[in-house]
Every structure is written in structure tokens, then in C-alpha cells.
Amino acid sequence: MPPRLSGSLIQLPFSLGAVNPQYILPATNSIRTFGIRSLNPPKPSRFNVSPNLPVLKSTPTAALERKAATLPLRTGVIAIKKGMSAIFDPETGKRIPCTVLQLDRVQVVAHKTRDVHGYYAVQVGSGWKHPKNVTKALLGHYSGQGVSPKRHVYEFRVKDESGLVPVGKLLNANWFQEGQYVDARSNSKGKGFAGVMKRHGFGGQDRSHGVSLTHRSLGSAGPSQGGGSRVYPGKKMAGNMGNEQNTVQNLKVLKVDVENGLVLVNGSVSGPRGCVIRIQDAIKKPWPTFAETTEATETST
């Protein structure tokens, strides 16, 4: 063993000294001038390789193209649910129940761009947080962008860079116009650890007929042999109910009060009073036409 090792070691510097291997290696790979050569010339790939193939569907570009139809053109805002009320229409005499949402110091905090992050989005913050309660890293983020520390920060995806509102712009209630439709996204009221009857609407079991102590429980969690003697994933069982995100689509904006930052939307919105609601243009309705959006951005900058 030792002599062979030393021999290889001697050979290495010798060859290095003669010619630079890094330079010569690619050349030797393409045209082999030594050893056994193949008689058959290399065949073209039998798989589908050609320059005119369509773009693959699993690329980021394709993903953005697919989403283009359902991504809103404009950013949304963060609002606080203040409670419910009603609006009477003096002409028709109709009573329309509404939810009162308040926009408090909603500002654009940052952008997410295709080049850097892979998608377009607007980071929006609302409220105010005392700087002493904000971590140094976040504080640096806020002061770098020139906005005050925010209580709530959320991202709203937009279709392209035209939807990127300049950083630091205040989004007032007139971001929405009366009569347009919005989607409201929020966490529903938490119900705690709930049983299957409340959580999934199971029927429960008999009051009597020999049933003891299991009147509100689920029956069987699955078959024995057919189910592979296991419980399938996703089996409906008792657990935490509520406090999960819910989107209420196509809510009509009934009224907008810029001074008090109020937006009144038709009907109800998930969550308790004081919860954070994200509202954005409804994706299932035609995008609202806004003449003032461009003006507003110009004035702010």
C-alpha cells in the first residue's frame, strides 16, 4: 500500500507542472483522442426536447400568470370591527344591516416585488405601537421606510407593480367608494375546545337504550380492517373551534366617512368586536374604476 500511494503523489505534481489540467480537461472530454471510442454516434434525446415547447406549469412565471385573473389590482386596508348597526334608506324605507369598520392610521409600510421576493404585494400597517414595545429589528424596518411603528401589519397581494402604492402613503376610508364590493377577511370568534356535536354537527348518541356517559361523543372513528386498522387523517373529531380565518365575499360598501375613517359594509363580518379585518376589492366582481387613486398617490408623494 505505501509505495502505491507515494507513487500517485509523485505523479500529481509532475502532471500539474507539465500542463494546466483545468485548461485541458474540457477539451479532452469533447474529443477523446485516447482509449476505447464508441462506434455509434451520440443519439439525440428521445424525450420531448425542442425549442418551441410551451412554458412549464410549475414555474413561478406560470404561477403568476395563472393568478393574474384573481389577484386584485389595488391593495387592501386593515380595519377594526367596531360593531353592527343599520341603515335606513329614506326613499324605499328599507333597513339594511351593516357592520361598522374603522381605519386607523393605515399606511403602506413596504413593498414586495417580483425581482426580489417573487411576487407583488403591499405591506400595510395600521394603528400605532409604542417604540419601546417594538423589537430593534422591526423598529429598524419601520424607520428605514420612514413610517411610525405599527400595531398590525399585513400583506396584500396585487397583480403587478402598478398596484404598489408608494411607501408611507396614508390609506383613508375613501380608498373604497360607496357601492363597490369588497371581501372581508378576519378570524372568526373562538369557541374553545368544542365537542363533535357543536363543531361538526354530529348527531350524538341516544339519551337511553343502554348508552352511558357518551351521549354527546362521536360514535366510531372508523372501520377496523377496511380502514387498515387506523384512523384516517382528517377525521372529524373534537377540538378547537373558531378563531380561524374566514373570508366573507362580495360585501357592498354602503357608506364611507373619511373624517372618522369609517367604512360601512353590508351584512356581517366574522370575528368579535375590535378584531382586525382585512378588506380588499372583491375578486368575484368587476374591479372598481377609480379616477382618484392616481390623483391621491400624486398628492401624497
Place this chain on the structure above:
Amino acid sequence: MNRQQGEQPVLISLPPAMATSSQFTRQLGCIRPLMKPQLFIQPQISRRSITSAFTPKPEPVPFPTTIPEQFLSQIPDRFRPHAPKKLKIYPPPPSAHAKCKDPIATVTESQLAVLDPTGERRALFDYRRSARSVKVGDILRVTFKNGDPFSGVCLSIKLRGIDTSFLLRNELTRVGVEMSVKAFSPNVESVEIVKRTEKRKRRARLYYMRKPKHDMRSVENIVSNYLRQKSALTGQRSANRKKR
């Protein structure tokens, strides 16, 4: 072996297996009692010296102003000559929340300004504040925009801001009918008090009046009497209304 000999005064016992060394210990065993007190006294002296000796507090040495570059990484940030700049914290913009603490009340007020500009209707039902308001047990007559009147005894008044409503009960063609009317609905043209209750009711909600024992039955006679009196007083206008 030599090393072991030197250590002997300290070692108290040695393993009996080492026969040669045990002989040495036996020879030196007489020294041990002499050594022990000395060992005992010595720490006492040193301890006393610690307690009694006065050492002045060291003067705080001023931090050297000029430190070579290569040592800067060893000292805390705040002592370095060029500490990191303080972040500029921007003040928050004016708050809408501070301006409008109770948005529900704001919305209600703006609605009432349109639906009840004089505040008359509000005073009519705010039984907590205005003494002349409607009380439960009163007989009311409501006229709607489309012309149909409805009269009945007031069973309850719900004060809920813009959704304030009152519940009327009457008997029409020997069938009990109840109607809950929103006080500020634009469909309600007028609300009149036909007859006040004789005695103040001791309940806020007179749901017991649905029971046959307490049911007031039809109030149509009282209402028609009132309308006749009213038409006699005011003349033409009310007579027209009566016809409807």
C-alpha cells in the same frame, strides 16, 4: 516511591497492600500530631487578617479615551467612540380612532339627523329620559307611509339607538296580531298616543298580556273614540284620515 514519602504528612492512610510504604508511615506517625495543630492555626490567622484589614475602595479608573483600533471589538458598544446611530422613530399620523371613539354612535347620529331631524321621535320613545314619552301599557296608533294604520297596546319598548322599536298588540277579527315597529323607520309617518295607561306598569315588558287572562282584546273601540274626538277638535284633516 520517593514522591510518596514526601506526601506522607498529608495522607492519612495508605492502602495496606503496599507493605513497604506502610512501614514508612509507621515511622513517621509520631510527627502527625505535631503537624496537625500547625495546619489548624494557620487558616485562622489568615482569616482574621481578611476581616480586620482595611482595603480602600479602588478609585474608578477613567475609561481611556484613545484605544487602538484592534481592541475596539473587545469592549461593549456603548464605550466605543463611534456607537451605532440611534434609529430615527417617526411620529404616527393623526389617528381616526382618537377622533371617533364610538363609531356606532357616530353612525347612529348621522342616521338620526336624516330620519328624525327634530328629535321628536327620539323624545317620544326615550322613556328613561323624557317624562312625556310612551310607556308600556299605552295604546298607540301608528300610521305608515303607505296609508295603513295600526293601533295596539304597547307591550315593550326596546331602546337600541337607530334600531329602537316598540311592540304593539291588538286583536283584529278576533285574531291577536302583534307588530314590532322600528321607531325611526322612514315608513312610519306618525305615532300617536291614543290613551295612556291608568297605572304605571310594574314591568318593562308586558308579555303576560298575551295570556288569555290578561289579554286586553281589541283596542279598536278606544281608538275609534279617540279619532272621533280628534276629528271634532281639528276638523277636516283627521276626518279624512279616519276614512282610511
Place this chain on the structure above:
Amino acid sequence: MIQLKTMLNCIDNSGAAVVECVNVLKKKRPATVGDRIVVVVQKQRNFGADSTGNSGIANKVRRGDIRHAVVVRARKEMQRPDGSLVKFDDNACVLVNKSGDPIGTRMNGVVATELRGRQWSKILSLAPMHV
């Protein structure tokens, strides 16, 4: 809230006094004012003496007949567009034939105005009073 087994008053002069709901048509929920239901006549209106006087009317339906009917009063309160609620102290209906015309010629008793919105204006015009 009229569903299977609900007993209703019949307030027309078709001859039925009390009917029982056996089916609610065109909806999966309990019926309310203006809904069409299928009923069984459980009690006839004084068929003894009156039947001789106006036999043509009293004999229109008999006990055990299965007929269509329209609910005109409901004990469950219903909401109007302006937020007001109306409720009656009983459940009542009017018998109709297959084409939707009332079997009786007269009605006694108040009915709800909601019938107008449900294409039952004929019944509404027959009623002496509506709320």
C-alpha cells in the same frame, strides 16, 4: 313554521274548519305566509244545518279530503323590509285548487300583506282585512 302535522284554521267558506299540513311545497323549510302546502281536512264546518241552506258551498270539501292550501297567517313572526315584525296568534290557511284559485268565495279573518308579493292577490282581495 308550518310543517308536517301542523294543524291550521281554514278561514274560507269552502267547508273545512281545521286542516292538517301533510307537505310543504317548493321549499325544504317550514312554510310561512304565502307558501303553498298540502293539507288534509280534519274538521268540517257545521255541515248539519247549514249544508241544507247553502249546500253548494259547504259540500265543496269533506273530512279526509287532500287539498292544496295557502298559508295566510302564521304564529312565527315575519320580518318586513323596513325591519318591522308581524305575528299572529294562530296559523291559518285558505284552500286552493291545483291552478291556484281559492276554493271558497268568502274569507273571514285578517291576513298578512305578504300575500301580495307572492302572487296571491286574489286571496288578499277576498280578505276583509290585511295587516
